[in-house]
Every structure is written in C-alpha cells, then in structure tokens.
Amino acid sequence: xxxxxxxxxxxxxxxxxxxxxxxxxxxxxAFLFDCDGVIWKGDKLIEGVPKTLEMxxxxxxxxxxxxxxxxxxxxxxxxxxxxxxLTVTEDEIFSSSFAAAMYLKINGFPQDKKxxxxxxxxxxxxxxxxxxxxxxxPEDGKKSVQLKPNCLFDHDKSVGAVVVGLDQYINYYxxxxxxxxxxxxxxxxxxxxxxxxxxxxxxxQEWPGAGCMVAAICGTTQKEPIVVGxxxxxxxxxxxxxxxxxxxKMCMVGDRLDTDILFGQNAGCKTLxxxxxxxxxxxxxxxxxTIHPDYYTSKVADVFEFLEQCP
Amino acid sequence: xxxxxxxxxxxxxxxxxxxxxxxxxxxxxAFLFDCDGVIWKGDKLIEGVPKTLEMxxxxxxxxxxxxxxxxxxxxxxxxxxxxxxLTVTEDEIFSSSFAAAMYLKINGFPQDKKxxxxxxxxxxxxxxxxxxxxxxxPEDGKKSVQLKPNCLFDHDKSVGAVVVGLDQYINYYxxxxxxxxxxxxxxxxxxxxxxxxxxxxxxxQEWPGAGCMVAAICGTTQKEPIVVGxxxxxxxxxxxxxxxxxxxKMCMVGDRLDTDILFGQNAGCKTLxxxxxxxxxxxxxxxxxTIHPDYYTSKVADVFEFLEQCP
Numbered sequence: 238x239x240x241x242x243x244x245x246x247x248x249x250x251x252x253x254x255x256x257x258x259x260x261x262x263x264x265x266x267a268f269l270f271d272c273d274g275v276i277w278k279g280d281k282l283i284e285g286v287p288k289t290l291e292m293x294x295x296x297x298x299x300x301x302x303x304x305x306x307x308x309x310x311x312x313x314x315x316x317x318x319x320x321x322x323l324t325v326t327e328d329e330i331f332s333s334s335f336a337a338a339m340y341l342k343i344n345g346f347p348q349d350k351k352x353x354x355x356x357x358x359x360x361x362x363x364x365x366x367x368x369x370x371x372x373x374x375p376e377d378g379k380k381s382v383q384l385k386p387n388c389l390f391d392h393d394k395s396v397g398a399v400v401v402g403l404d405q406y407i408n409y410y411x412x413x414x415x416x417x418x419x420x421x422x423x424x425x426x427x428x429x430x431x432x433x434x435x436x437x438x439x440x441x442q443e444w445p446g447a448g449c450m451v452a453a454i455c456g457t458t459q460k461e462p463i464v465v466g467x468x469x470x471x472x473x474x475x476x477x478x479x480x481x482x483x484x485x486k487m488c489m490v491g492d493r494l495d496t497d498i499l500f501g502q503n504a505g506c507k508t509l510x511x512x513x514x515x516x517x518x519x520x521x522x523x524x525x526x527t528i529h530p531d532y533y534t535s536k537v538a539d540v541f542e543f544l545e546q547c548p
Numbered sequence: 549x550x551x552x553x554x555x556x557x558x559x560x561x562x563x564x565x566x567x568x569x570x571x572x573x574x575x576x577x578a579f580l581f582d583c584d585g586v587i588w589k590g591d592k593l594i595e596g597v598p599k600t601l602e603m604x605x606x607x608x609x610x611x612x613x614x615x616x617x618x619x620x621x622x623x624x625x626x627x628x629x630x631x632x633x634l635t636v637t638e639d640e641i642f643s644s645s646f647a648a649a650m651y652l653k654i655n656g657f658p659q660d661k662k663x664x665x666x667x668x669x670x671x672x673x674x675x676x677x678x679x680x681x682x683x684x685x686p687e688d689g690k691k692s693v694q695l696k697p698n699c700l701f702d703h704d705k706s707v708g709a710v711v712v713g714l715d716q717y718i719n720y721y722x723x724x725x726x727x728x729x730x731x732x733x734x735x736x737x738x739x740x741x742x743x744x745x746x747x748x749x750x751x752x753q754e755w756p757g758a759g760c761m762v763a764a765i766c767g768t769t770q771k772e773p774i775v776v777g778x779x780x781x782x783x784x785x786x787x788x789x790x791x792x793x794x795x796x797k798m799c800m801v802g803d804r805l806d807t808d809i810l811f812g813q814n815a816g817c818k819t820l821x822x823x824x825x826x827x828x829x830x831x832x833x834x835x836x837x838t839i840h841p842d843y844y845t846s847k848v849a850d851v852f853e854f855l856e857q858c859p
Binding site: 279280281382384385386387388389390404405406407408409412413416417432434435438439440441442444445446448449450451452453454455456457458459 | 590591592693695696697698699700701715716717718719720723724727728743745746749750751752753755756757759760761762763764765766767768769770
C-alpha cells in the first residue's frame with residue numbers, strides 16, 4: 238500500500254515519527270523556528286514548546302527564531318519570549334522588522350533620507366537602531382484626511398523608502414502618504430516586510446497579514462515591492478554570517494508552506510512543517526500544493542515526544 | 549512626416565481637431581462620459597463643460613454618465629451635478645455603486661442574505677434601493693479591533709456577498725470583517741465596484757482608488773473579485789436596454805485608458821481620451837501602452853470649440 242502511494246506522487250512529505258526522527262535530529266546543528274503558529278498563537282504558548290526548546294538547547298542545538306511578523310522589534314520579541322517563560326536573546330531573533338532596516342543599511346540607504354512606515358512600532362524601533370529616521374507608523378493611525386477643494390495633502394520629499402508591514406492601524410491617510418512617496422519621490426524604494434495573507438494575531442483566529450497592506454500599496458502605486466522577509470532569502474545571509482552552520486545542517490520549522498518551508502528550501506535547509514498554525518494536512522495534501530517539506534508533524538513538541546519514544 | 553510616423557506604429561490615436569470633428573460628431577447618437585477627470589476634478593467643474601453639454605443636448609445627442617466612483621448613489625450624483633449647475637437626471641447616470649446592486653439582482657442574489665460593504669454611502673443606498681440589506685460601510689469606519697487572547701472577532705454568517713469600493717474610512721476592522729465573510733461563509737461573493745488605482749478625490753491631486761481596497765482584500769483572501777465597473781462591460785448591458793442606440797453610434801469619453809477607453813472598446817464604441825484627468829500625452833504615447841483610443845484631446849470643451857471652428 239505504502240509503495241503504491243509513493244509511486245503516484247514523486248514528491249511527498251514524510252510524517253515525522255519515533256522511527257525516523259533520530260537521523261534527522263543528529264544531522265541538524267541549528268533549528269530555525271517560525272514563531273506565530275509554531276511557538277505561540279497570539280499571546281498563548283503552543284503546548285509543549287518550553288520543554289522542547291530546553292531539550293534542544295541541552296543537546297547542543299542552536300536555536301534561531303525567524304519571524305515575518307514585523308509588529309515587534311527583536312528587543313520586543315525577546316520580552317515576549319520572557320513573558321511566556323522562555324529565555325531567548327535578541328541575537329537569536331530575526332524579525333522582518335529587523336530585515337527591513339538591514340536591507341536599507343546593506344544597500345547604503347543614506348542616513349539623511351527618511352523612511353515612511355505603514356506598519357507598527359517594531360519597524361520604527363529597528364530603523365532607529367540602524368540610524369534611520371522613520372515617519373508614520375502608529376502615530377499616523379489617528380490621522381484622517383480632508384477631501385476638500387484646494388486642500389493639498391502634503392508629503393515629505395526627503396522620504397526615500399516606504400516600508401510596509403502588518404498594520405492594525407491602517408487608514409486612508411497612510412495609504413495616501415505611502416502612495417505619494419512611492420509615486421512622486423524620485424527613486425523612492427517600496428519595501429515589504431513580507432506578504433503573508435493572514436496570521437494568528439490572536440489565539441482564536443487569523444487576521445489580515447502584511448500581505449493585505451502590501452497589496453493595497455501595490456494596487457494604488459501599481460508597483461511591486463522588494464520583499465525582505467520569508468520566503469526571500471535576504472535574512473538567511475545574516476543568519477549564515479552569525480551562525481557558522483552549513484544550511485544543510487539547519488532545519489526550518491514553520492507552519493506555512495509559502496513562506497517558512499519555501500524559505501528553508503530556497504536556502505538549502507531541511508524543512509519541517511508543523512500543523513499547529515495556518516496549514517492543515519489537507520492543504521499539504523491538496524493536489525494544487527507544489528511546496529513539499531521534508532517532514533511534517535502536528536506540533537513542535539512532537540520532536541520531544543518522538544525522541545523520548547524512539548527505539 | 550506624418551506618413552512616416554503612422555507607418556512606425558500601426559495603431560495610433562488621432563488628435564481631435566476642427567478638421568476631423570464633423571464626421572465623428574455626425575456619426576454619434578450618444579456620448580458616454582466618465583465624470584472624475586472629465587466633467588469635474590473633486591468638487592470643481594472642468595472648464596467649458598456646461599456649454600459643451602448644453603450644445604450636445606441641443607443637437608439631439610443623448611448624454612450618459614458612466615462613473616467608476618462608487619462613493620455616491622445615482623441620486624447623490626444627480627445632486628452633485630445640480631450643485632455644479634448641470635441638470636442631469638438619475639436615469640442618465642450609471643455608477644459602479646448601482647452596478648454592484650444590479651449585479652446581485654440580475655444574478656438572483658437572495659433578499660434574505662446580507663451584503664457587507666467596504667465602501668461608502670453610495671453602495672449602501674443602491675443596495676437598499678434594490679431591496680438588499682447592507683452592513684458595514686461608513687458606520688464601521690469608527691470601529692476598532694481588540695487583538696486579545698480569548699477574544700473572537702465575530703461576523704454575520706448570513707452575509708452572502710462582500711462589495712468592495714473606494715473607502716476613505718478603510719480600517720483593520722473592515723478588512724477583517726470582509727475577509728472572514730469571503731473565507732468562511734460558503735459561496736460568499738467578492739464583488740469589486742472597480743479597480744482604479746487612483747482617482748481625483750480632490751481637484752489638486754490623486755488619491756488611492758478602489759483598486760487599493762480591492763487589492764487589500766485580494767491580498768488577504770487570495771481570491772480575485774468579480775468586477776462590475778469599467779472596463780467590465782457589465783454596465784453596458786443596462787445602457788443598451790435603456791438607450792436603444794447601437795454601440796457603434798456611441799462615443800465613450802474618458803480620462804483613463806485602462807478603464808474608460810477599454811470599456812468603450814470592449815463594447816464596440818468610438819472612444820475619445822481627454823487629457824484633463826489621470827492620463828498624460830506621454831502616457832498615451834509611451835511604447836508600453838497598448839490601449840489606443842480613436843481620438844484624444846485636452847478636454848471635453850474642445851468638442852465645443854472645434855465644432856465652432858470647423859470649416
């Protein structure tokens with residue numbers, strides 16, 4: 238039966254099990270974790286995460302947290318981990334907010350140019366740490382527009398980049414501001430932290446993700462963004478510089494096929510899909526799905542359980 | 549010189565002039581006008597419009613106003629015309645707000661199902677006139693979300709269609725509401741009034757158009773909408789029933805290539821681009837442009853002037 242099944246589909250994901258976990262575990266030096274839907278949902282830890290991370294550290298594995306959620310800075314993420322009872326340092330965290338700031342830095346974006354932010358505090362914090370002046374963000378969430386004759390909506394001509402991420406305070410003011418910068422400031426960059434359609438902003442349900450705000454700006458500017466978060470491999474360059482580990486000895490653990498798993502595959506990592514977030518088993522097995530992780534399992538804690546149970 | 553120019557490009561638009569206007573004018577029984585950028589910019593009439601429309605009526609031409617701007621109902625548009633000193637009846641106005649309601653009616657959308665609106669008063673008014681219950685719209689512009697644990701964002705399971713148009717009160721609440729209806733209510737329709745990237749919401753500049761809000765919902769639902777406004781020919785079916793004029797005897801006058809001119813061409817009308825709105829002469833002449841109207845001119849009033857001057 239199993240042989241027949243495997244001949245009908247050439248690429249399939251293997252269910253992680255006590256039988257096959259040992260060789261994978263031994264070959265991996267660093268585990269890369271997505272956060273939303275993997276470590277937590279909203280503000281709730283997913284069952285069994287603390288003991289699993291603790292076990293991995295005790296076995297000498299490096300832990301790296303790679304999140305597309307741009308609403309927090311690395312510092313804010315370290316605080317969130319701490320509040321959930323997990324000790325994770327800023328150095329172990331790679332957020333798309335950080336990636337946006339690093340993209341500007343690596344590409345020599347001038348310090349005297351400003352950056353307009355459609356997004357939250359995390360992006361502004363990372364921009365400031367990188368020495369840039371950010372405008373917009375939560376502050377502009379309270380602003381409204383006046384659609385009146387002879388009323389000109391003005392924008393800062395020294396804005397040289399617009400960074401768009403998840404923004405729960407999105408409004409028409411910000412959409413117009415970002416659009417004007419991209420359309421009217423010569424050479425203005427359009428950077429997307431990521432394009433996730435939805436995300437677990439709360440434990441109980443999914444909410445519009447950065448892909449919503451990014452698409453809105455694509456719709457009005459008719460331009461495509463530079464994406465710095467997953468599945469773009471931009472963050473991997475940083476990871477590789479900091480953690481001297483060959484990507485074949487890394488395992489990307491995530492709940493999304495089109496960001497996490499694709500990111501891992503693009504970089505040459507092993508990949509493990511967990512079904513504790515946005516992707517269901519039927520999404521994975523759907524004939525229209527073209528992204529197949531090496532392994533899949535229900536949740537991160539299975540790694541702990543299966544290692545305990547393995548022969 | 550002119551001969552050479554015409555051999556390099558097979559399809560070109562002809563500049564309207566006193567020399568060529570007479571045959572065009574004689575062949576046309578109905579003029580279809582876009583409004584924003586053609587009749588007015590924001591709340592200001594474009595120069596020479598009143599005398600031109602008056603002359604056209606006096607010459608027995610039918611006038612029809614076809615606008616993608618969904619923020620007003622036909623009744624509200626008739627009031628706007630009146631305030632600007634122009635007498636236009638509701639029967640002569642075809643707005644995308646009306647088109648959205650008519651799409652539901654024609655397709656037998658049940659009266660007991662509700663319609664969630666990301667958009668403004670015009671859509672709600674037209675829905676009500678068609679006998680439908682609209683939710684959302686301006687009212688939800690003041691609502692905010694609570695991203696808290698154990699907090700479920702609830703939505704009405706009897707919503708069977710989401711209509712998305714230009715919405716200056718767009719916010720995260722509406723984006724989540726519309727997304728939940730489309731993703732979770734079985735068979736829920738996703739209708740876009742139009743996909744204009746920008747529009748002259750004020751006389752002095754352009755603002756994000758319905759294309760911005762529609763793209764945002766595409767980004768989060770990963771679905772494509774049914775478009776009822778231009779360039780979709782959906783509204784033309786109504787026009788043709790009401791005004792018994794062959795489309796070859798209609799001339800579509802608009803300021804946008806990808807909506808107005810394409811709409812006219814899709815329906816088999818003559819087309820006249822006016823440069824008083826979003827399209828510039830260099831946009832028209834750009835090699836990347838594939839939409840070529842029959843004629844172009846600077847503004848509607850040229851029709852008046854050229855007919856006065858013609859030999």
